[in-house]
Amino acid sequence: MSSIVLRSRIGSNDCSSKIIYRRVLSSGVVSSSSSSSSNPSKETIIPSQSILSDNPAPPTPPPPAPEASTQVSGRKSWTFLKYGLLATVTGAIGYAGYLSYKCSYEEVEQKAKSLRAAASYTPSEDAAAVEKYRGMLYSAAMTVPAKALESYLDLRKMVEEHVMEFTEPTSDKLLPDLHPQEQHVFTLVLDLNETLLYTDWKRERGWRTFKRPGVDAFLEHMAKFYEIVVYSDQMNMYVDPVCERLDPNHYIRYRLSRGATKYQDGxxxxxxxxxxxxxxKILYVSAHAFESSLQPENCVPIKPYKLETDDTALLDLIPFLEYVARNSPADIRQVLQSYERKDVAKEFLERSKEYQRRMQGQRQQGRFWWR
Known part of the structure; x- marks a missing residue:
């Protein structure tokens, strides 16, 4: 076994010496044949410079074709154009946003008119050729921003009209025309929540609605003198069924829900x-009258209903409302202004007592004079 391994090692050494010898001959370096043949292990060391010089130099890459350079320049110009268009669109959007925030539609339209006038500039016939040329250049330069501003105005008008559908009441006339024979009748506008009823929610039973004490007698009596309207900020799917149960005798003529309100500042x-x-001739009775109406001069505040069993706020308000309906003042807003946002029912009661005291005093003076 050892002899076989030895022979294989000797054979591999012979092969390696033959390969080295062939490489030396192919490199063109002359070495002594006697030394290489007699002692193959002692070969002549070949310098690396000679090997590098003998090998052929790597081929230099050819210069780029004209088409490739054209493509590179085209890509650069397209990139420049793309970023230029992006910057222009961004600037236009930013300027449009600034106009929407800072200027009203009428102010922007005035600016658009000035740009249109500049774009339609025509020099006089007596002007010099240089002036005419300058006028043509100026008119052409103003045409693009004028067209852009006109497009912006059209888009803004469309957006504002679309937004107004959600922020403005559904109609400019929420109620039909009053009958000619009822032109003298006052309109009593009533809120729902915490005014005529109270809605409560508990986990074990969910939502429940409670009528305010005296609401049935209040509606029945006020329907003799007023046109009664319910005006709520709740959805009509809530207002309609609640009013059906609240007013089975239909003393309430009209119901207005969230679609009839104006959405402003949240x-x-x-x-x-x-x-x-x-x-x-409009009176608005609500527990949150001044906070929920755009016309505070027509508001009649009332104490909020919070499920108090001894609540009499609606019934206490009947004398004042009946007095207004019977005496029909020329402008109810002036009457309400005299109460200075106080409790109208309580203040009216105090004024009535003071008036009765004065009248009683005058009667006593009259009796004394006749005596």
Whole structure:
């Protein structure tokens, strides 16, 4: 076994010496044949420079073709154009946003008119050729921004009209025209939540609605003197079924829900100017009257209902409302202004007592004079 391994090692050494010898001959370096043949292990060391010089130099890459350079320049120009268009669109959007925030539609339209006038500039016939050329250049330069501003105005008008559908009442006349024989009748606008009823929610039973004490007698009596309207900021899917159960005798003529309110500053306001009624003959009764109406001069505040069993706020308000309906003042807003946002029912009661005291004093003076 050892002899076989030895022979294989000797054979591999012979092969390696033959390969080295052939490489030396092919490199063109002359070495002594006697030394290489007699002692193959002692070969002549070949310098690396000679090997490098003998090998052929690597081929240099050919110069780029004209088409390739054209493609590179085209890509650069397209990149420049792309970023230029992006910057232009971004600037236009930013300027449009600034105009929407800073200027009204009428102000922007005035600027558009000035640009249109500049774009349609025509020099006089007596002007010099240089002036005419300058006028043509100026008119051409103003045409693009004028067209862009006109497009912006059209888009803004469309957006504002679309937004107004959600922020403005559904109609400028929320109620039909009043009958000619009822032109003298006042309109009593009532809120729902915490005014006529109270809605409560508990986990074990869910939502429940409670009528305010005296609401049935209040509606029945006020229907003799007023046109009663319910105006709520709730959805009509809530207002309609609640009013059906609240008013089975239909003393309430009209119901207005959230679609009839004006959405402003994150709140839904009652806009009494859209009721198609004389503002001098509208009274708005609500537990949050001044916070929920755009016309505070027509508001009659009332104590909020919070499930108190001894609540009499609606019944206490009947004498004042009946007095207004019977005496028919020329402008109810002036009457309400005299109360200075106080409790109208309580203040009216105090004024009535003071009036009765004065009248009683005058009667006593009259009796004393006759005696």
């Amino acid at each position: 709140k839904h306001y009652r806009d009494l100017s859209k009721l198609n009624r004389d503002p001098a």
